[in-house]
Structures are given as C-alpha cells and as structure tokens.
Amino acid sequence: MTNETILITGACGQLGTELAEALRKIHKRVIATDLKEAVPALGDTEFRKLDVLQPQELANLIRSENVTQVYHLAAILSATGEQKPDLAWNINTNGLRNVLEVCTNLKVKRVFFPSSIAVFGNSTPNINTPQYTAIEPNTVYGITKQAGEQWCQWYFKNKGLDVRSVRYPGLISYKTQAGGGTTDYAVEIFYDAVAGNTYKCFLKEDTVLPMMYMPDAVNATLQLMEAPTESLSVRTSYNLAGFSFAPKDIVAEIQKHLPEFKTIYEPDFRQQIAESWPQSIDDTYAQKDWNWQPKFNLDKTVADMLQHIKVPHSI
Ligand code: NAD
Numbered sequence: 001m002t003n004e005t006i007l008i009t010g011a012c013g014q015l016g017t018e019l020a021e022a023l024r025k026i027h028k029r030v031i032a033t034d035l036k037e038a039v040p041a042l043g044d045t046e047f048r049k050l051d052v053l054q055p056q057e058l059a060n061l062i063r064s065e066n067v068t069q070v071y072h073l074a075a076i077l078s079a080t081g082e083q084k085p086d087l088a089w090n091i092n093t094n095g096l097r098n099v100l101e102v103c104t105n106l107k108v109k110r111v112f113f114p115s116s117i118a119v120f121g122n123s124t125p126n127i128n129t130p131q132y133t134a135i136e137p138n139t140v141y142g143i144t145k146q147a148g149e150q151w152c153q154w155y156f157k158n159k160g161l162d163v164r165s166v167r168y169p170g171l172i173s174y175k176t177q178a179g180g181g182t183t184d185y186a187v188e189i190f191y192d193a194v195a196g197n198t199y200k201c202f203l204k205e206d207t208v209l210p211m212m213y214m215p216d217a218v219n220a221t222l223q224l225m226e227a228p229t230e231s232l233s234v235r236t237s238y239n240l241a242g243f244s245f246a247p248k249d250i251v252a253e254i255q256k257h258l259p260e261f262k263t264i265y266e267p268d269f270r271q272q273i274a275e276s277w278p279q280s281i282d283d284t285y286a287q288k289d290w291n292w293q294p295k296f297n298l299d300k301t302v303a304d305m306l307q308h309i310k311v312p313h314s315i
Pocket residue numbers: 009010011012013014015016033034035036050051052053072073074075076077091095114115116117167168169170171172177178179180181183
C-alpha cells in the first residue's frame with residue numbers, strides 16, 4: 001500500500017468504476033469524482049461531485065486533500081461526440097487543459113490520460129497500426145484525443161508534468177454500461193444474449209476492430225503508471241493491443257455457450273466511424289518500455305463475461 005492520494009475524474013463510467021476498485025488495493029486513498037452522482041458500482045469508494053470544466057473546484061479539491069496523482073477519465077466518447085461536437089470538444093479538450101494546468105501549478109506528481117484508437121483515421125495503415133504513423137482522425141472524439149496527446153507531450157516537455165497515456169482499444173466489461181462509444185456493441189451484445197433476446201447490431205458483421213477485456217486494460221494502466229520514468233519513450237500515448245474480432249466472431253463465440261443466440265445487423269452512423277479505425281494494433285513500444293502483455297483473448301473474455309452477467313436484463 002502506497003501513501004499516494006489518487007483523484008479520478010469521470011469515475012462513474014465504464015473504466016472509472018473498475019480503475020477505482022483496482023487503485024484502492026494499491027494506494028492509501030482514492031477519491032472518485034464525476035459530474036453525476038456516485039453510481040452503485042463504485043461501492044464505498046470516497047466520492048465527490050466535480051465538473052472538470054471548473055478548474056477552481058478541481059484545484060481546491062487537489063489542494064485540500066493533498067492529491068498526488070490524477071487519473072483524468074472524464075470525456076464524451078466517439079458516437080455521442082459526433083452528435084454533440086461542441087460538447088465533446090469542450091469537455092475533452094478544455095477539461096484536459098484544466099487538469100494539466102492545475103496539476104502543473106499544484107505540483108501533482110503524476111497524471112494519467114486515456115487516449116484511443118480513434119486518433120487513427122482512413123490514411124493510417126489499418127493492420128498492425130504502428131506507434132508512429134499517419135494520424136488523421138475522422139471523428140470529433142478522435143480530434144480531441146489527438147490534440148490531448150499533443151497537449152500531454154507539451155506539458156511533459158515544457159512544464160515537467162509527468163503525464164502518461166495509452167491508446168485503449170474498445171473496452172469490454174460487465175460492471176458498468178458502456179458510454180456512447182462505437183465499440184459498445186461488444187458489451188451490449190452479452191446482455192441480450194443472456195436475456196434470450198435477439199441482438200440488433202449497429203455494425204456490419206465483418207467489421208473488425210481492436211478490443212480489450214477490462215482486467216487487461218486496468219493492468220496496463222497500473223503497469224504504465226508504476227513504470228520508472230526513465231523507461232518511458234512515448235509521451236504522446238502508447239499503442240495498446242488486446243485482440244481483434246468482428247461482430248460475427250463474437251456471436252459465434254457466444255453461441256458456443258448459448259447456441260440459440262441470434263443477431264441481426266442494422267448498421268447506422270457508427271459503421272463509418274468503425275471503418276475509419278484500425279483492425280489491429282502494433283504495441284511493440286508498450287511491450288519494450290513497460291513489459292506489456294495481455295492475458296485475455298476472445299474465448300476467455302466471452303467465457304468470463306457470461307459467467308459474470310448472470311441476471312438477465314437488457315441495457
Ligand atoms: P464513460 O462514458 O463510461 O464515462 C465517462 C464519465 O465522464 C461519465 O461518468 C461522465 O458522467 C463523466 N463526465 C462527463 N463530463 C464530465 C465533466 N464535465 N466533468 C466530470 N465528469 C464528466 O467513458 P469510459 O468508457 O469510462 O471512458 C473513460 C475514458 O477512457 C475516456 O476518456 C475515454 O475516451 C477513454 N477510452 C475509453 C474506451 C472504451 O472503450 N470505453 C476506449 C478508449 C478510450
């Protein structure tokens with residue numbers, strides 16, 4: 001157990017609820033914050049309401065509670081971002097600037113910023129996408145993450161702020177609903193499968209995307225945040241890979257457990273977003289710099305998800 005005091009922004013979301021639990025096992029104090037009220041998945045984690053667009057409130061909390069590390073998760077995801085571009089730009093970009101500025105001024109030791117495969121676009125090689133390559137995002141969300149990565153590097157180089165980042169693939173988990181992303185189908189599908197419903201998939205059956213099971217995403221985050229400073233060569237954001245599949249692949253895997261399960265395909269605007277993203281990721285830098293290695297593949301993920309989603313309900 002360390003003596004660090006951790007503050008998480010956007011902690012009520014898919015990632016924050018799981019990171020809070022993991023961080024509490026390592027650090028003396030974890031303060032979860034969010035724009036909305038605490039969600040049940042946070043359990044008895046200490047909670048404060050906090051809007052990342054209010055830098056003074058953020059500064060007051062960091063100062064009064066002697067916060068030493070910030071995990072800045074608050075964001076609008078890709079699908080919602082296309083529908084609400086101004087909101088996505090404001091929260092994702094100005095929220096991050098507020099965090100970086102306040103953390104610099106108050107000498108916070110370390111900051112985590114989650115980027116995404118959404119920084120990549122149609123001009124990027126989409127198989128084994130390298131760390132350094134063309135980056136022309138197609139979505140507002142991707143633009144905010146690309147700008148965010150550059151801001152992180154700028155604060156590291158010019159202000160000495162130790163800010164670290166990964167480009168997560170689509171995250172699969174069962175604790176909290178997925179929040180407005182293009183990869184959300186890979187979470188929603190389990191709830192209809194368990195409930196005995198036909199799942200209506202918003203992507204075409206052969207759309208391959210990089211994904212990751214939440215325990216691997218949490219481990220990667222903790223590994224990066226604990227790595228010695230001198231071992232880190234990437235200060236924009238590390239590519240991170242789990243495994244890749246298309247909707248038809250996850251359907252087939254679920255059918256091994258639930259043979260009656262059926263899916264229909266009705267692609268919507270999210271299809272175009274998905275087609276602009278890579279199919280697979282080369283994460284050699286993460287492997288070399290901080291020994292990254294995922295533990296879950298598709299069949300292990302599906303088995304574990306189905307084991308945990310026991311109560312039939314639709315999300
Ligand atoms: P989510 O949508 O589930 O949660 C985001 C949280 O941010 C929500 O609880 C929301 O209430 C909060 N929030 C929104 N505006 C806020 C504000 N102004 N102040 C404070 N809180 C605010 O998202 P998630 O899936 O948990 O993602 C967390 C982070 O990881 C995001 O930055 C996201 O871009 C990144 N990421 C997620 C995925 C994924 O597949 N889930 C993949 C790549 C990157």
